[in-house]
Amino acid sequence: MSKDVDDPLLDHNYDGIQEYDNPLPGWWKLLFWASIVLCVPYTIYYHVMDGHSILDRFELDMKANVVSLNLTADGATILALRNDPEKLELVKGKFQTLCAACHRPDGTGMPALGPNLTDKYWKNVKSLTDIHRVLTNGVPGTAMVAQVSNLNKDELVLMSAYVASLSLNPKAGKEPEGEEVPAWPEEAQSKGSE
Numbered sequence: 285m286s287k288d289v290d291d292p293l294l295d296h297n298y299d300g301i302q303e304y305d306n307p308l309p310g311w312w313k314l315l316f317w318a319s320i321v322l323c324v325p326y327t328i329y330y331h332v333m334d335g336h337s338i339l340d341r342f343e344l345d346m347k348a349n350v351v352s353l354n355l356t357a358d359g360a361t362i363l364a365l366r367n368d369p370e371k372l373e374l375v376k377g378k379f380q381t382l383c384a385a386c387h388r389p390d391g392t393g394m395p396a397l398g399p400n401l402t403d404k405y406w407k408n409v410k411s412l413t414d415i416h417r418v419l420t421n422g423v424p425g426t427a428m429v430a431q432v433s434n435l436n437k438d439e440l441v442l443m444s445a446y447v448a449s450l451s452l453n454p455k456a457g458k459e460p461e462g463e464e465v466p467a468w469p470e471e472a473q474s475k476g477s478e
């Protein structure tokens with residue numbers, strides 16, 4: 285120990301070993317007392333009042349992120365959303381996590397799994413609202429299960445529009461299945477009403 289320690293020696297003598305009365309540094313004591321003082325408002329705020337922990341805040345942020353647009357599941361809405369890249373962006377990630385395993389990330393389909401969603405051939409679909417029906421009910425007896433537990437109401441509509449947007453740019457992929465639907469009946473309706 286350096287000689288310039290001016291702390292007094294303590295009276296105790298432990299078998300010849302003596303110790304200095306070495307006080308803890310001021311900053312350490314400040315932290316000690318500050319943590320004791322702070323634990324009172326901390327406990328009141330987080331455990332008695334409704335203070336949000338990091339986890340609570342994360343969950344709130346996630347909830348805020350969930351789409352809440354009150355969309356109607358009709359052809360006109362799906363048709364309009366099909367050309368709204370900003371809204372489609374909301375379900376793009378979900379397509380990758382929920383659908384890509386069978387339909388491929390770009391929707392071009394997989395042998396023995398999901399059909400090509402980018403072509404104009406459809407097995408269970410004749411109109412835009414049929415896409416929504418397939419997502420809501422699935423195709424019984426196939427690997428295409430209902431998506432109601434994965435997607436909320438708005439997301440089902442958005443995902444229908446996302447699927448519809450894929451066939452705007454047909455891509456080679458799994459061979460065509462089902463019947464050709466050259467144009468959606470909803471498109472004719474919307475042109476008729478213009």
Ligand code: HEC
Nearest residue numbers: 382383386397398399406407408409418423426427428431
């Ligand atoms: C486990 C595999 C699997 C997953 C995951 C899956 N699908 Fe499918 N999907 C299929 C199969 C298989 C069919 C064809 C059913 C049939 O034979 O009629 C299908 C059919 C469809 C159809 C109708 C195609 C047509 O030609 O009639 C649409 C639309 C569709 N899927 C969209 C989706 C979307 C969107 C998701 C994600 C939310 C998804 N699928 C997830 C396997 C899957």
